[in-house]
Amino acid sequence: MASADQIKALLRSFVDRDDAQFLSIAMQVAAYEAKRGHGKLAEEIKDLIDAAKEQRAGRELLGRDPTPISRPRGELANLVSVTYPRDKLVRMVTSETVRERLLRIIREQRHFQRLREHGLAPRRRLLLTGPPGTGKTLTASVLAGELGLPLFLVRLEVLISKFLGETAAKLRLIFDAVRDTRGVYLFDEFDAIASQRGMSNEVGEIRRVLNSFLQFIEHNDSHSLIVAATNHPELLDHAVYRRFDDVIEYDLPSPAQVADTLRGRVHKFAGSDVDWAELGMVASGLSYAEITRAADEAMKDAIIGDRMSVTQADLKAALTERLAMRPARATLT
Numbered sequence: 138m139a140s141a142d143q144i145k146a147l148l149r150s151f152v153d154r155d156d157a158q159f160l161s162i163a164m165q166v167a168a169y170e171a172k173r174g175h176g177k178l179a180e181e182i183k184d185l186i187d188a189a190k191e192q193r194a195g196r197e198l199l200g201r202d203p204t205p206i207s208r209p210r211g212e213l214a215n216l217v218s219v220t221y222p223r224d225k226l227v228r229m230v231t232s233e234t235v236r237e238r239l240l241r242i243i244r245e246q247r248h249f250q251r252l253r254e255h256g257l258a259p260r261r262r263l264l265l266t267g268p269p270g271t272g273k274t275l276t277a278s279v280l281a282g283e284l285g286l287p288l289f290l291v292r293l294e295v296l297i298s299k300f301l302g303e304t305a306a307k308l309r310l311i312f313d314a315v316r317d318t319r320g321v322y323l324f325d326e327f328d329a330i331a332s333q334r335g336m337s338n339e340v341g342e343i344r345r346v347l348n349s350f351l352q353f354i355e356h357n358d359s360h361s362l363i364v365a366a367t368n369h370p371e372l373l374d375h376a377v378y379r380r381f382d383d384v385i386e387y388d389l390p391s392p393a394q395v396a397d398t399l400r401g402r403v404h405k406f407a408g409s410d411v412d413w414a415e416l417g418m419v420a421s422g423l424s425y426a427e428i429t430r431a432a433d434e435a436m437k438d439a440i441i442g443d444r445m446s447v448t449q450a451d452l453k454a455a456l457t458e459r460l461a462m463r464p465a466r467a468t469l470t
């Protein structure tokens with residue numbers, strides 16, 4: 138028979154819905170049995186594992202959700218939307234500091250089982266701050282993509298306006314899901330509840346919602362990641378910051394980061410005359426999102442004009458056009 142520790146570890150990975158961990162412990166059980174001379178049992182266990190792996194691979198090939206259980210049902214479906222991102226960290230252009238912080242979160246999450254065996258918890262409550270279009274939402278996608286988890290999006294603004302008076306109750310439903318279904322839960326527009334100001338008739342309600350939110354995250358020891366994002370950190374109540382395991386600040390790109398973003402986006406489409414460094418200077422002040430759009434616009438023009446590559450002039454024109462639209466950028470998210 139498998140050891141008590143192995144049985145406990147199996148159950149734990151089942152509860153966490155961590156298939157990979159479950160199968161890896163099952164392999165350990167097989168090895169353990171083989172060592173004790175139970176060759177036939179060991180073979181049978183290995184066959185079962187192989188069959189499970191094949192089934193999993195088949196499901197993924199068919200493009201079906203690897204975790205069908207995580208589709209929100211019933212009332213929850215009105216409160217959160219789910220996606221299964223495949224974004225990876227390499228896609229993001231960031232400062233070295235932000236990259237290190239994100240890598241650390243991913244690393245701790247990947248080893249959560251081991252940390253937990255020592256009574257420790259991985260970083261899981263994150264606050265992302267910074268101007269629009271600097272990669273906060275993308276970060277939530279990347280964390281989900283890197284960890285193979287579903288991404289649940291909660292739009293607090295909508296939650297509050299739609300369920301005024303019942304928002305705290307709805308929040309409880311969401312936090313039940315946080316506990317029951319491992320995933321990345323993005324609370325976008327976090328300032329909608331965490332700001333120090335507010336319209337006077339809603340202040341009481343919003344206070345209550347914020348207090349429940351803070352209590353939920355304080356008492357939450359699930360394996361989900363809770364990511365709150367805001368474009369307006371200056372509006373946040375100071376008490377809010379210390380409830381998070383990590384606060385990550387995003388910024389507009391430097392000229393070198395603009396160049397990296399453009400290069401990453403245009404890639405093989407770039408003509409031989411493109412001077413990335415010069416474009417980095419041209420785009421100064423634009424967000425990553427605006428630069429990405431400008432790159433896409435230049436590529437679309439080239440494709441429609443039957444040209445196989447994008448020139449320096451195309452990119453410069455698209456960036457300049459974006460710069461001219463800047464008064465509208467306050468609404469860009």
Ligand SMILES: Nc1ncnc2c1ncn2[C@@H]1O[C@H](COP(=O)(O)OP(=O)(O)O)[C@@H](O)[C@H]1O
Pocket residue numbers: 228229230231267268269270271272273274275276398425426427429469470
């Ligand atoms: N740091 C980044 N590196 C590369 N692309 C980025 C970055 N930040 C934003 N983008 C691009 O802009 C789009 C919108 O960014 P998003 O993450 O929604 O910004 P935010 O949530 O901060 O407003 C992303 O989907 C991506 O294409």
Ligand SMILES: [Mg+2]
Pocket residue numbers: 273274275325366470
């Ligand atoms: Mg966003």
